[in-house]
Amino acid sequence: MSWIDWAALALFFICWLGYGPILSFIGKKGGSLNDDMAHVRAVWMRSMAHREIRLVDSxxxxxxxxxxxxxxxxxxxLIAAVGGILFGGESALQGFAAVGAETVPMKILEAKLALVIVCLTRGFLDFIWALRQMNYTLALIGSAPEVHSSTDRRAFSAAAGQLLNPALSAFSQGVRxxxxxxxxxxWLFGPLWLALGVASAFGLLIYRQEASPAARAIRNARRLLEQ
Incomplete structure (x- = not known):
């Protein structure tokens, strides 16, 4: 691979693996959609603990x-589709030339497809973990006592929120x-396309967290809930 490939690949991993810490840093400065939603979900669990009928929560x-x-x-x-191409032999890989992919040695082409599979696999594992935690949360909702003191209700809702928020955070990571x-x-079309693609994805994700209409609406809703 050329130095441009290595530079673009380094940028990719910085943006991919560093997105979470960078977003947390930005959130501490001025808030983010994820932080606002965590607060909204905590309020939801608090309301759930005070409801007698929890059908809507379920x-x-x-x-x-x-x-x-x-x-x-x-x-x-998607993992199966990309894996089928990756392990489908040389004839399957050669088809990329017909769609304008960069002409590279077969091993590098396999590495590019493997990177796609790694991203999808990590997302798949995030979805699986999100599902498990959501089911745990559903069990907490079902087991919430109907008659309890206010202190116990607050403690129970806090515990439910501490389970629900990581579940939906894992879901967000999977979508990401x-x-x-x-x-x-x-990257199949060249290292410059990889750099442009990851910069665009990173910028779009940050925009949606900080300045999108949805982020502003949730931020306003959080302010109302905090009053």
């Missing part, structure tokens, strides 16, 4: 579980894997 959790299951299934299909998998796929 329905909302069921919707989240269905969404995570859909993404996990789709992710698995699609962005970086697309950026990794851009």
């Amino acid at each position: 329905q909302l959790m069921g919707h989240s579980i269905n969404s995570a299951s859909f993404f996990a299934s789709t992710n698995l299909l 894997g699609y962005y970086f998998a697309l950026a990794a796929a851009a």
Whole structure:
């Protein structure tokens, strides 16, 4: 590989693996969509603990579980598709030349496809972990006592929130894997495309966390909930 490939690959790993810490740093400065949603979900669990009938909470959790299951299934299909090309022999790999992919040695082409699979696999594992934690949260909702002191309700809702927030954070990480998998796929067309792809994915993710209409709406809702 050329030095441009190595530089683009280094940028990719910095953005991919450093996104979480960078977002946490930005969140401490001015807040982020993830931080605001964590607060909203904590309020949700607090409201759940004070409700006598928790049907709506179970329905909302069921919707989240269905969404995570859909993404996990789709992710698995994508892994199988890319893996089929990667392990399909030289004839399968040579087809990339027809769609304008960069002409490189077969081993480098395999490495590029392997990077896509790594991104998708990490996302798949995030979805699986999110699903397990969501099911744990659903069990907590089902076991929430109907008659309890206010102190116990607050403690129970805090415990449920501490389980729900990591679950949906893992779900978000899984979705984020699609962005970086697309950026990794851009490497097939050359290192400059990889650098452009990962910079675009990173910038888009930060924008959606900090300045998108959804982020502003959730931030305003959090302020109202804190009053």
